[in-house]
Amino acid sequence: MSESSGKKIADQVGASGLALNEKLLWERGRPGRSGMSIPDAGVPETPLPAEIAGNGPNWPDLSELEVVRHYTRLSTWNFGVDTGVYPLGSCTMKYNPKINEKMASLPGFAGAHPLLPDDACQGALRVLHEMERLLADIVGLAAASLQPAAGAHGELCGMLMIAAHHRHAGAKKTKILMPDTAHGTNPATAAMCGYREVKVPIGVGGKLELAAVRELMDAETAGIMVTNPNTLGVFESELADISALIHERGGLVYADGANLNAIMGRVDMGKMGVDVVHFNLHKSMSTPHGGGGPGSGPVAVGEALVPYLPGPRIQFDGERYFLSDAQPLSIGRLHGFHGQFGTALRAYSYILSLGPEIRTASGLAVLNANYIRAKLKGHYDLPYDQSCMHECVFTDAKQKKFKVATLDIVKRLIDLGFHPPTVYFPLVVSGALMIEPTETEAKEDLDAFADAMIRIAREAEENPDILHAAPTRTKVGRLDETLAARKPVLTGDMTRD
Amino acid sequence: MKELDELLLPDDVRYAEDHEWISERAPYRVGVSDFAQDQLGDLTFVELPDVDKVLAQGDEFGTLESTKSVSSLYLPIAGRVTAVNEAVQDDPGRVNGDPYGDGWLIEIEPANPADVSGLMDVEAYKKHLEETN
Amino acid sequence: MNLRYFPHTGDDIGEMLETIGVESIDDLFSAVPAHCRMDRAPGAPTALSEWDLSRRIEEMARTAGGDWKAFVGAGSQPHHIPAVVPALAGRSEFLTSYTPYQPEMGQGTLQAIFEFQTLIARLVGLEVANASMYDGATAMAESALMAQRATKRRNIVVSSLVHPHWRQVLETYLAPADDVAVAALPALPDGRTDLSALGCAADPAALVMQSPNFFGVVEDLGKAADAIHDAGGLFAAGFSEPFAYGILKTPGELGADIVFGDGQSLGQAQSFGGPGLGIMATKMEFVRQMPGRLVGETVDNRGQRGFVLTLSTREQHIRRAKAVSNICSNAGHSALTAAIFMAAAGRTGFRKLSRINRDLAEHLKKGLLRKGFTELFSAPTYNEFVLAAPDGFAAVHEALCRKRVLLGLPLEKYYPERAGAWLFGVTETTGKDEIDAILGEITL
Incomplete structure (x- = not known):
């Protein structure tokens, strides 16, 4: 350069x-x-019994x-998608359209009490019902539920349904298969459902292989949790055969939809044999990440799991929408009310805005990731040198000899005005840099990001101290995380004021 | 991180494959090697068992945490826990600073003291480190 | 239609494909076997412009129920949202960032969440609050799981006066465990929980209660804390109306070990029940068993104060199958919103709001009693209360519904034995005049 x-x-x-x-x-x-200016109530004060009266928060x-x-x-002091390029792998930091916010704040929705009689909230129930239909349609499955409040909650919902299905069939299951590329939420969710994870090592090319699954899938195994494309950005092309094998041996297939942004309108989950998949509406469906939520993690299911969906369900009789508890096999309620309605509404707005172009969104997301892969190849180590889906994974292997690690690379990226990629994940790749540009980045922004990464690769060689010292242009420099964990200070001084 | 030749590897303890060490004679103290503490980075939390707990060889007896990792500790030989080092629980940095001294973790009464000699001596451990890294 | 969210021109795409070395975007999907491909255009049939989209969604909003006046809370409260709250929370640096994994780029979120943790800890009288759960119901379920870990016990005792939906969520979470007994405590005649049945579950991990409870009754938390502590378990005390703690003693000072609840009242729209804000707080001795994100204070390499996510080894991305929970994304932006609300109210404002809410509810209660309603419970209430309705009230309720007024919730749906009992509630958004006008509509 x-x-x-x-x-x-x-x-x-x-x-x-x-x-x-x-x-x-x-x-x-x-x-x-x-x-806040707070007027008097204009009614007499009703004193509280002294034994329950308190002083109010400090x-x-x-x-x-x-x-x-x-x-x-x-x-x-914050950096968001609206500020600049935010290629945080696995998080799909795409642009969050402003119209979605406006739609969610319409007083008709924002002011709706969740326990109104069904006839009083037809518009809200219709949003939920149509969203369920749209989501199921987008992945090619039978039905959906919007109760799960986030991706991990959707995972929990899916695994609870799988567990309920096996219980109903009288089948004792103790284990669940999991590729070693899985997000941490997968084993954590499986544990909450009483399943022990059985790791499936990935094969050549970073993919799950039918042979490996055949080896491990037995009568005590509930099924498999699989992310497709996986966290290496690789499409699990053997999944349909794997699903067939899992089903043959009495298991079910859970698909983690974290990476759905790669395949919307292009892949049919039903044809891949998926029994349940969760969505992250805050990823693929453009709702804001909000500094860590609220997200929304609906699930879509194939016919086998429809009876187990959380209740109450939203039904439509051709004239009116209504809530129904008439599902004896349902896993029950997962949320205080109807799930993240406001988030679902934003996603609904997005899906209607895109229409059939939802396929284009995935196409451009994959194009952008491959463009970054092509531009950075040669400058950074690419452990799986092949076409990728919506994200690509590099490592610090080329920079290590200059005593420069992934952390130094990304801290320098901050000084150059970009949000870092996801680092040190997936765990199967040492020193991983996981880049997911999303479809909403323009070519010139991708070029600028790639140029910055190339410049850092050169600096690692010529002047690694710049990288070790970075970031220097931020409000704060590198923070002492060890001190924070050793002597946790989790609240401000409670006595001082 | 340290190169292999920079590691502190005393010859009066025995080593396990999982990088724990144990004293060659009573009192039988157990800790983690310089290699282990270096790999883990600055430790932030140490979880140790209750005194009197009886453990088999290979049982988990606690965990070491850094800001970004959690590692299980495995007992190299069977025995009963007779003491735990409360000082490292208050100040986990001792394990980083002095892994064979102030940074010891527990003391045990071995079920069979002869088991100790079945573990790796320093030369065998060095070889193990070279082979696995 | 040229979609406004996609920046790619035909030339851009051509150049990029050339750099990659493929002919078309479809070539990039060659790893997808033909038999797995989507063979139709799924989703919405046409892409809508902003104006068509607005027209369609605004149409649905007209029948969504936001123009109803609800004289009931039951876990969702219509409080005034000061204009500063959405104006500040809506700043896109907050809204469009993610979990601050890179603390140098997220100090705004981190400091705001540290402040949130502090304000919540002060509100509930405990030492530490996490940076949020999904909603009150899931915070309660996670509290029960947390107590199981902290006590190494399994059984859970829950008051039947906890929000019925929240109890259902707890059951859903506990369903996979066949070694857990969940025991429910009945109500006393005064509307509080009958603690005498606490012994019905052996070795309880936790007693789970809510105060004010679903009937609006302020529970005797101190007595409950003593009872469960004597049984060797933890006391998990919840709330669905945080405004109560403006004038009531905090659960922390009354002996709660874990506090859970929903913070929707703190500046969030009701939004048909979600997103809410799951709140969870505890004592420092249990912090390593608490799920959810935590922000801690530290210093940077220039000696300045700064904030980071900390104690992450509890979480799924590090501890995986052994994590304390699978939670990842939570309700970060709702927590920020609540913090801004708490900052705007301040202690002085919050106490006044809290007092007004109580007094207006008492005004409604007295008015209904004059109309022939009768009190079912003698214990003090906050904000919400249960009365037995006189004959003919169902018809009045029905008639008011036609005017888009929801005057009360029949308890029978949740407690079949309580036919004829109704739950009412009111907040500062309903003034004395409005209450008096509604009372005037009740002619029996």
Whole structure:
């Protein structure tokens, strides 16, 4: 890369930003202020018995503007998709359309009480019912439920249904197969359902192989949890045969939909033999990640698991929508009300906006990932050198000899104005850098990201100290995580004010 | 991380494949090797068993945590726990700073003291490290 | 239609394919066997423009129920949301970021969540709160699982006066375990939980209660804490209306070991029941058994204060099958929203809000008693209460429904033995005039 293009990257970086300091909330304010004007109720006060009366929380009192300044300043220390390229692998940080937010905040929806009589909330029930139909249709399965509140909750829902199915059949199952590329949520979920994980080693090319599954699948095994494409960005092309084998031996197939963004409108889960799949609406369906949720993790199921879906279910008799508890085999309720309605509504808005172009979204996501793969190949070690799906996984193997590790690479990336990829995952790859650009990044942004990565590869060779010192342009530098874990300080001083 | 020749490997303890060490004679202290503490990085939490717990060879007797990892500890030979090092629970950094001294983890009464000599001596352990890394 | 979210021009795609070395985008899907491919265009039939989309969804919003006036909470409360709350929470640096795995790029979220943890710990009177669960129901289920781990016991005792939906979620979570007995405690005549039956479960891991309970009754948490501690278990105390703790003693000071609840009241729209905000707090001695994200204070390499995700070894991405829970994404943005609400209210404002809510509810209660309703329970209530309705009330309820007013919830649906009992509630969003007007509609 020429020096001039190196300068060009620096030009694009917000190196001259104004980072304002901001205290902790309770280091501001004065007792007696309030950020809310609260009128008197105009009714007599009804005193509480002394034995239950308390003093109220020890919260600071701030004026409205103090609150505004506080959170506005904090927000400027954050980096979001709206700020810049955010290629966090496995998280699908695509653009979150503004219209979705507007639709979710319509007072008709936002003000709806969840226990209204069915006839009072037909519009809301219709959103949920249509979303269920759309989601099931998008993956080629029979039915869906929107009760699960997040991806891991969808996994729990799916595995509880599988467990209920086996229990109903009188089959004793103690184990579940899991490729060693699985997200940590998979073994954790299986454990919550009483299953012991049996790891299936991935084969050549980073793929699950029928032969390996045949070896391990026995009568005590409930089935398999599989992510497709897997966390290496590789499509599990033997899955249909694997599913057939699992079914033949009395098991069921759970598909983790974390990576659905690669295959929407292109792959039919039903044809792959999947019995249940979860969606992450905050990934593939564009709802905001919110700094860690709320997401939404609906599940779609094939015919075998329809009777086990969480209840109550939303039914439509051709004229009206209604909630129905008439499902004797249902695993029961998974959420206080109807799931993450507001999130489902945003996703509904997205699905209607895209229409049949949902297929294009996946096509462009895969195009973008392969473009990054092609641009960075040669500069970084590519453990599985083949066409990828929506994400590609590199490692720090080429940089290690300069005593530069993945962590140093990504910290430097921060200084150059990009959010780092996912690091040190999947665990089967040492020093992994997992890049998922998503379809909403333009070619020139991908070029800028790739140029920054190439520049870092060169710096690792020529001036590794820059990488070890990074980031230097952020509000804070590298933080002492060991200190935080050894002497946990998880709340502010509770006595000081 | 340390290169193999930078590791501190005393010759008065015996080593297990999982990188625990045990004293050659009473009191039989158990800890983790310099290699293990170096691989784990700065430790943040140490979980140890109750005194008097009776464990078989290979049983898990606790865990070591760093900020990004959790590792199980396995007892190299069968025995009863007679003491645990409370100081490392308060300050896990001792395991990093002095893995064979202040950073010891538990003391045991071996079911059969002769089991100790069945473990690797320092030369065998060095070879084991070379082969596995 | 040229989709606004896809930046690729035909030239872009051509150049990119050339760099990759394939002919077409479809070539990139060659790993998908032909028999697994989708052979139709799934999803919505046509792509909608913003105006067509708005028209369609706005149409549905008109019948979604948001214009109803509900004189009932039952786990979802219509509180006023100050304008600053959505304005600040909606800042896209907060909204469009993810879990701050790279702390240097997420100090805004991290400090805000650290503050949230602190404000919640202060609200419920415990030492540490996590950075959120999905909702109150799932926070309760996770509290029970947490108590099982902390006590190394299995059985759970739960009050029958906990929100019925939350108890159902607990049952769903516990279904795979065939070694767990779940025992339910009945109600006393005063509307509190009958603790005398606590001994019905051997070696309980936890007593799970809610205060104010589903009937709005303030439980005797201190007595409950003593009872379960005597039995060697932990006390998990919940809430669905955090406003109560503006004027009531906190569960922490009354002996709770774990507090769970839903924080929807703190600045979140009701939104047909979700997203809510699962709240969970505990004592430091149990923190390693608590699920969910935690933010901790530390310093950076320049000596400045900063914040990081910490104690992550509890979590699934590190401990996998042995993790304390499978939870990953939680309700981060709801937690931020709640923090902004708590900051805007402050202690002074929150106490006043809390007081107003209680007084307006008592005003409604007195009005209904004058109309011939009778009290079923003698214990004090907060915000919500249960009354026995006089004959003919069902017809009045029905008539009000036609005016888009939901005056109360019949308890019979949840407690079949309580036919004729109704749950009512009111918040600061319903003024005295409005309450009096509704009371005027009740002619029996």
